[in-house]
Amino acid sequence: xxxxxxxxSIWLEQADTPDSSPPPSSTTVAVIGAGIAGVSTAxxxxxxxxxxxxxxxxxxxxxxxGRNDGQLLxxxxxxxxxxxxQFGAERAPLLWDFLQRNHDAMLAELRSANIDCDLRxxxxxxxxxxEHEQHxxxxxxxxxxxxxxxxxxxxxxxxxxxxxxxxxFHxxxxxxDEAIVQPASMVRGLAxxxxxxxxxxxxxxxxxxxxGEAGAFSxxxxxxxxxxxxxxxxxxxxxxxxxxxxxxxxxxxxxxxxQIVATDDLPAELASQFPDCAMSSNFCYEYFRMHRRxxxxxxxxxxxxxxxxxxxxxxxxxxxxxxxLIAYARRHFPALADVPFPHVWTGVMAGSPDGLPLCGALPxxxxxxxLLAFNGYGLSxxxxxxxxxxxxxxxxxxxHEALPxxxxxxxxxxxx
Ligand SMILES: Cc1cc2nc3c(=O)[nH]c(=O)nc-3n(C[C@H](O)[C@H](O)[C@H](O)COP(=O)(O)OP(=O)(O)OC[C@H]3O[C@@H](n4cnc5c(N)ncnc54)[C@H](O)[C@@H]3O)c2cc1C
Numbered sequence: 001x002x003x004x005x006x007x008x009s010i011w012l013e014q015a016d017t018p019d020s021s022p023p024p025s026s027t028t029v030a031v032i033g034a035g036i037a038g039v040s041t042a043x044x045x046x047x048x049x050x051x052x053x054x055x056x057x058x059x060x061x062x063x064x065x066g067r068n069d070g071q072l073l074x075x076x077x078x079x080x081x082x083x084x085x086q087f088g089a090e091r092a093p094l095l096w097d098f099l100q101r102n103h104d105a106m107l108a109e110l111r112s113a114n115i116d117c118d119l120r121x122x123x124x125x126x127x128x129x130x131e132h133e134q135h136x137x138x139x140x141x142x143x144x145x146x147x148x149x150x151x152x153x154x155x156x157x158x159x160x161x162x163x164x165x166x167x168x169f170h171x172x173x174x175x176x177d178e179a180i181v182q183p184a185s186m187v188r189g190l191a192x193x194x195x196x197x198x199x200x201x202x203x204x205x206x207x208x209x210x211x212g213e214a215g216a217f218s219x220x221x222x223x224x225x226x227x228x229x230x231x232x233x234x235x236x237x238x239x240x241x242x243x244x245x246x247x248x249x250x251x252x253x254x255x256x257x258x259q260i261v262a263t264d265d266l267p268a269e270l271a272s273q274f275p276d277c278a279m280s281s282n283f284c285y286e287y288f289r290m291h292r293r294x295x296x297x298x299x300x301x302x303x304x305x306x307x308x309x310x311x312x313x314x315x316x317x318x319x320x321x322x323x324x325l326i327a328y329a330r331r332h333f334p335a336l337a338d339v340p341f342p343h344v345w346t347g348v349m350a351g352s353p354d355g356l357p358l359c360g361a362l363p364x365x366x367x368x369x370x371l372l373a374f375n376g377y378g379l380s381x382x383x384x385x386x387x388x389x390x391x392x393x394x395x396x397x398x399x400h401e402a403l404p405x406x407x408x409x410x411x412x413x414x415x416x
Pocket of ligand 1: 346
């Protein structure tokens with residue numbers, strides 16, 4: 001099926017764009033990319049008094065960070081039993097703690113800086129698409145209970161009570177500490193904050209090449225200008241993998257495209273029957289939420305050949321995915337049967353072989369760092385990871401116990 005042109009996300013249409021500055025001829029730290037990863041890194045470096053410049057090819061939050069579903073999730077998309085199986089009983093809790101601390105730190109900053117981004121802290125609902133998924137949610141709940149983590153296991157009747165419009169879910173799990181935001185407003189608000197603390201953010205500045213070495217990098221921009229920097233940080237997701245001269249990012253990071261559809265404002269009475277929380281089913285492959293009176297739904301990339309892996313064009317969408325998303329909405333929410341979904345957009349995510357991000361020094365290249373490949377969960381990681389990375393750049397180390405799981409070095413010698 002042909003890919004059709006699409007528009008910006010509803011978030012980017014609504015969010016004000018902070019002013020851009022021209023790139024300086026030299027800076028201490030150059031960050032490539034102004035998504036949530038680059039903005040967070042710059043915010044924390046600037047807060048510590050470091051001279052930092054973000055070089056962004058397009059607009060702040062113009063790519064995945066302004067095109068996602070705005071869900072601040074705990075435990076990645078996976079149910080916790082699967083996180084335990086994949087990472088083991090020692091590392092799974094470290095991962096969860098990292099995500100929880102990311103939320104706490106990010107929400108504290110949003111509140112103290114008064115960033116208006118439609119933050120709703122009504123928790124999250126993982127819904128079971130099948131009886132098998134409900135069985136796994138029970139296993140996840142048992143592990144969460146054993147680790148004394150806030151959760152509530154829901155049977156089908158409980159879901160019917162909490163989500164009266166829903167049909168066909170076999171149960172669910174409520175996580176009280178999940179939240180939703182308007183993601184473009186959030187990242188642009190954090191960018192404004194970074195600027196107010198001294199960071200320079202230069203948009204429409206595509207980086208073509210990084211040359212030189214630690215202490216004397218020379219960054220070539222597409223328009224012929226150059227920026228000299230002592231340190232370079234790659235926050236360009238899967239879109240700038242070739243800029244890393246070690247080749248590690250090119251070998252390990254891959255792109256895949258997600259797609260979202262949205263309604264216009266629903267009638268007030270209908271809208272009020274949906275909770276204001278993060279929701280998902282089918283192991284988080286489908287995810288949905290309200291934004292004010294709009295129903296916003298993403299996922300279904302598994303339903304088309306190739307699953308949109310290696311697709312990097314976020315100016316088009318896959319019509320079959322939209323059809324499948326709308327069929328999902330109408331199957332689970334018959335009250336939406338006659339509601340049109342006039343908005344559709346896509347965004348490009350970055351993945352890694354083990355499903356965890358890369359945060360730290362690039363091996364074999366002193367002075368070059370990376371923060372990227374959040375595997376579809378950047379809002380859950382990137383704020384705290386940006387803080388940790390800024391500590392690594394300034395102090396040579398950062399303390400969180402989960403950080404060894406994110407070191408780029410783990411992929412050295414691996415063929416992918
Ligand atoms: C449809 C969809 C739904 C999602 N839902 C959620 C969700 O609900 N919750 C969640 O936590 N995550 C979600 N995600 C994932 C989340 O959006 C990403 O993990 C996160 O935004 C990644 O941030 P980033 O800064 O790494 O990348 P990006 O936001 O993509 O930023 C990278 C930036 O680098 C710039 N760049 C690239 N190359 C260059 C270059 N050569 N020179 C200069 N700049 C360059 C790009 O222009 C871009 O602005 C979703 C993603 C999609 C697409």
